[in-house]
Amino acid sequence: MPLDHGLLSKYLNLPTHNLNVKFMNLLELDFSDQREIIEMKLNGWSHATILAHLDIDGMTSSALLSKILRNKNIRFRVYPTNYEDFNKPINYKNVIILDLEVKEPYSANILDKNAIVIDHHNINPIDITLVNPKQKYPYYLPTSGHIFALYKEALEKEDWKAAIGIISDAGGKEWKEFIEKVSNYYNLKIGKDEYFFDSDLGKMAEKLNSLITLHGRRGALKVFFKLSNSKSIEELEKDKEIQSNYEKASKILNEIKSDFEKNKVEEGRVLIYNIDSKYKRFSSTFSTSTAFENKNKVLAIYYKLNDEFYRFNIRSQVENLDLREFLKINTNMIVQGGGHKGAVGVTVKENMVKEFINSLINYVNGKNQS
Ligand SMILES: [Mn+2]
Numbered sequence: 001m002p003l004d005h006g007l008l009s010k011y012l013n014l015p016t017h018n019l020n021v022k023f024m025n026l027l028e029l030d031f032s033d034q035r036e037i038i039e040m041k042l043n044g045w046s047h048a049t050i051l052a053h054l055d056i057d058g059m060t061s062s063a064l065l066s067k068i069l070r071n072k073n074i075r076f077r078v079y080p081t082n083y084e085d086f087n088k089p090i091n092y093k094n095v096i097i098l099d100l101e102v103k104e105p106y107s108a109n110i111l112d113k114n115a116i117v118i119d120h121h122n123i124n125p126i127d128i129t130l131v132n133p134k135q136k137y138p139y140y141l142p143t144s145g146h147i148f149a150l151y152k153e154a155l156e157k158e159d160w161k162a163a164i165g166i167i168s169d170a171g172g173k174e175w176k177e178f179i180e181k182v183s184n185y186y187n188l189k190i191g192k193d194e195y196f197f198d199s200d201l202g203k204m205a206e207k208l209n210s211l212i213t214l215h216g217r218r219g220a221l222k223v224f225f226k227l228s229n230s231k232s233i234e235e236l237e238k239d240k241e242i243q244s245n246y247e248k249a250s251k252i253l254n255e256i257k258s259d260f261e262k263n264k265v266e267e268g269r270v271l272i273y274n275i276d277s278k279y280k281r282f283s284s285t286f287s288t289s290t291a292f293e294n295k296n297k298v299l300a301i302y303y304k305l306n307d308e309f310y311r312f313n314i315r316s317q318v319e320n321l322d323l324r325e326f327l328k329i330n331t332n333m334i335v336q337g338g339g340h341k342g343a344v345g346v347t348v349k350e351n352m353v354k355e356f357i358n359s360l361i362n363y364v365n366g367k368n369q370s
Contacts, residue, residue, distance in 0.1 A: 024139060026162070026178040031150045034131040038150070041116050045094050047075045053099035053143075054080040054212065054220050055284075056205050060144040060165030061098040061118070063227035064158055068151055080220035083336060083345070099143040101338055102130070120146055121338065122324070140340070142169035145178075160186055160201065160233055168205035170288070170343070172196035186233060197292065204233060207242050210249030213281045219245075252279065256286050268365035269318060270298050272357060277303045283313050284345065291315030291343075298323075298364045300357065302348075309335060309347050312356070316342045318364070326363050330356065 042048075048069060052058035062078045069076050081100070093114045101121035102110055110117075117130040120143050131150075133141040141149075144165020148155050155162070163182045166175050172195040183190050183199060191198035197206070208226070211219035222241070230236050256279055265272040271294060275283050280303045287301045295317045302312040316323050323344045327334060333356050337346030348356045 024137075024175070024177065025181070026141075026145055026149050026175055027152060029133075029137060029141075029149045031131075031133075031136065031146070034136070035150045037131060038116060038118070041114075042069075042072065042074065045072075045074050048094045048096050049092050050076055050078045050096045050098060051081050051090075051100065052078060052097075052224075054082045054217060055099070056168035056209050056212070056223065057142045057144050057165045058099040059208075059212075059220050059223040060161055060168070060227060061147050062224050063161060064144060064147045064151070064155055064165075065096065065098065065118075066224075066228050067158065068147075068154060071154060078221065078224050080217045080224070083338070098147075103338070118143060118147065118150075121340065140171055140174050142166050142171045144169070145171060145175060157231075160188075161227055161230075163201045164205045164208070164227075167196045167199070167202045168209065170195055172199075172202065188233065193292075195292065197289075200233070204236055207246040208236070209285055210246045211242065213249050213285050214245055216281060249282075249285075252282060253286060253289070256282055257290075260286075260290065267361045269296065270300060270361050270364050272300045272361075273302075275301050275303045277305070279303070280305070280311070283311070287313035287315050288343070291317055298360070300360055302353070302357075304350075305347065308350055310350055310353050312337075312344075312346050312348060314344050314346070314360070316364075318367075321364065321367055326360065329363065330359055333359070 050062050050065065052062045058080060066076065090109055090113055095110065095113045095115040097110065097115060097117045097119065099119055101119055101124065102117050103124040107124065119130070120133050120141055123132050123134055133139065133146045142165055144162045148159065148162035159182050163179050166172060167179065172179050179196050179199070179201065180190060183201060188200035190196070191202065193202070196202045208223045211223050226236060226239060226242070236242060256275065260273050263273065275286065283301055283303055287299060291299045298314065298316045298318055300312055300314045302310050305311045314323055322341045323339065324341060327338070327344060327346065333348055333352040335347040335349060337344060339345055
């Protein structure tokens with residue numbers, strides 16, 4: 001049952017990342033209508049392929065949903081993916097897409113595949129079953145939290161996993177009440193950071209993420225299995241593989257950090273850094289952590305993807321600035337990409353890199369003066 005376009009477009013301009021809202025408890029959200037849409041679609045499925053974003057939110061979402069699929073005796077495989085290979089042909093039916101924005105040109109690829117899309121990025125009016133928290137609430141809710149709220153009875157004991165996914169996607173600030181409840185219930189440290197990055201749950205998100213930064217898709221699958229099979233956060237804390245990968249990744253991140261301090265370029269409120277492409281797997285993680293250490297700045301980290309393209313990770317903590325608006329102004333330079341108000345990833349043609357950076361500098365610094 002596809003949602004109708006008129007209904008979808010009504011939600012297209014809902015505000016997100018609205019930090020003035022009163023803290024909401026995740027358990028108070030009602031997604032029963034969306035759950036029914038998913039249930040109707042799943043009815044009769046014997047197998048499924050989960051295409052999930054290659055990040056902690058994507059893997060946590062997969063781990064949570066896998067429990068629902070197991071309960072229904074639906075066999076499944078998980079395929080961690082990113083936007084770069086999302087446009088390859090999909091040759092199978094019964095696809096569940098988690099934490100990935102399905103838009104042109106990818107949507108053509110997925111139509112007629114009997115697909116379910118559960119995502120929290122922008123809502124795109126395409127004709128496939130789709131549930132997005134923005135259809136119901138004007139809050140920023142990562143997919144892990146959305147799936148938990150969709151199936152809160154069945155996933156009652158998985159609340160700490162949902163919290164890890166939410167924090168990893170920088171949703172801790174909005175879901176403060178939920179994160180604190182979960183932390184207190186399991187006797188976990190809360191820390192001082194408003195996004196909970198320094199809490200026990202946030203640190204676990206960071207530790208798991210090191211498997212992805214070091215091993216890409218293979219690491220992501222490990223995260224999926226570890227999360228699926230763990231009954232408690234202590235089990236993950238004791239995991240030697242997580243610990244050794246975390247130590248290794250931390251060492252590399254420190255090397256990148258000292259190079260960043262030496263070679264970053266500052267233009268008003270914009271920080272630009274060209275990261276060595278041998279560290280490209282660290283680019284997204286490094287961008288996010290560095291952005292939180294540079295409040296009121298826009299951080300653009302880029303690297304050479306191949307002979308033709310460069311990849312940019314842009315992070316913003318500047319209020320009243322929407323990076324998606326910047327992307328809209330520059331669609332002519334962007335090959336592909338997207339994201340949120342405060343975090344985007346885009347691919348730009350090599351000969352456009354300078355122009356793209358200048359455009360970002362003008363956009364951000366122009367905004368400040370107005
Ligand atoms: Mn997400």
